[in-house]
Amino acid sequence: MNSDLCYEHLKKDPALATVMQVTEVPDFTPSGRIYYDLLESIVSQQLSVKAASTIFNRFCAIFPDNYPHPELLTQLEAPQLRQVGLSNQKAGYLQNVAHFSLQNDLENHQWSQMSDEEIIVFLTQIKGVGKWTVQMLLMFTIGRPNVFPVDDLGIQQAMIRLYKLNETGKDLKKKMLEIAELWEPWRTVAARYLWRWKDSVR
Numbered sequence: 001m002n003s004d005l006c007y008e009h010l011k012k013d014p015a016l017a018t019v020m021q022v023t024e025v026p027d028f029t030p031s032g033r034i035y036y037d038l039l040e041s042i043v044s045q046q047l048s049v050k051a052a053s054t055i056f057n058r059f060c061a062i063f064p065d066n067y068p069h070p071e072l073l074t075q076l077e078a079p080q081l082r083q084v085g086l087s088n089q090k091a092g093y094l095q096n097v098a099h100f101s102l103q104n105d106l107e108n109h110q111w112s113q114m115s116d117e118e119i120i121v122f123l124t125q126i127k128g129v130g131k132w133t134v135q136m137l138l139m140f141t142i143g144r145p146n147v148f149p150v151d152d153l154g155i156q157q158a159m160i161r162l163y164k165l166n167e168t169g170k171d172l173k174k175k176m177l178e179i180a181e182l183w184e185p186w187r188t189v190a191a192r193y194l195w196r197w198k199d200s201v202r
Contacts, residue, residue: 030143058084093128
């Protein structure tokens with residue numbers, strides 16, 4: 001990513017420019033581990049960071065090398081998964097991912113040859129995997145620069161506050177998408193600033 005080009009482009013939005021002046025967003029290196037990160041994201045749904053980390057570590061410890069290989073995960077019985085703190089529903093979702101990975105080799109898939117939208121359509125075939133989850137993977141696992149998770153509550157709250165938006169529901173999302181057009185092709189970076197700003201400013 002050309003950081004200078006990205007930051008100069010995003011600062012064309014005066015409101016976002018003020019956020020960027022007072023907010024520090026740390027660099028990160030995308031892991032590229034779609035299969036593994038997908039499992040972790042399912043475990044973490046509706047849990048605190050600490051609880052999710054504890055359960056995911058217990059889950060990984062079931063496996064010989066602490067890695068939930070899909071061929072092994074598909075062979076586990078539900079009671080084994082529930083013993084680490086997973087609900088029946090989440091256990092099922094994890095095994096859905098494993099079955100899908102065996103059929104499509106998620107660990108070695110050629111993601112670079114697919115567009116963001118193609119990846120969303122592809123992975124949301126898995127029961128238990130929604131659009132928001134795949135958008136997080138696109139942003140943080142693959143490192144795509146132009147993802148805008150309009151359904152994310154944190155992004156909605158940040159933009160309502162920053163742009164003094166009064167809209168709700170579909171009208172709110174429409175307005176957010178209009179504002180975000182100015183950020184293209186760096187909407188991922190803008191979103192990271194908004195998340196960080198929302199959590200740091202009271």
